[in-house]
Amino acid sequence: DAGVIQSPRHEVTEMGQEVTLRCKPISGHNSLFWYRQTMMRGLELLIYFNNNVPIDDSGMPEDRFSAKMPNASFSTLKIQPSEPRDSAVYFCASNLSGGRETQYFGPGTRLLVL
């Protein structure tokens, strides 16, 4: 079975540009999580969805970040405008029914904002 799929795997962009990261969760999973990983801050939860509805977005850094989940098989994380401090690895994870079940992580998108 396919795991969590993320695209692109690598993204290099210039400051001020819009960046869109994409995630396809594992089929049948009803929760989806977006994380950001940096050396300084470790692994941070940005937002998570349950049944396509955002449940907790308290980790979203600021208004430049937005996330959507239009259906059960697709989610996007958008940064507009991007800044150098947004450079990080962004992970998407999914599971069935929330925090007490195993979260399955995708391979991540490595973002570099110049």
Place this chain on the structure above:
Amino acid sequence: GENVEQHPSTLSVQEGDSAVIKCTYSDSASNYFPWYKQELGKGPQLIIDIRSNVGEKKDQRIAVTLNKTAKHFSLHITETQPEDSAVYFCAASRPGGGKLIFGQGTELSVKP
């Protein structure tokens, strides 16, 4: 807010030795404690977890212990092998919380 502290940040052992990573959590309502392993260039992957009604759980060379009174839990890896080299994360979640709070990670290096 909820917080998980993990120590040490780096750990170097000789092949065959044991490795221990410790975590403490702040939210006394937390009742689920997974451990994830992250290899270079990959996403974290669950290796073992423990729930609050259990004090210890073992799976081959890895084990996790939980002390709810002291609010800490530990990962034990015995007979370490070079392929155990990775970053390990502990995490905690509360009932109905829906999200995991991760520790800062421990970079384990197993030298042949």
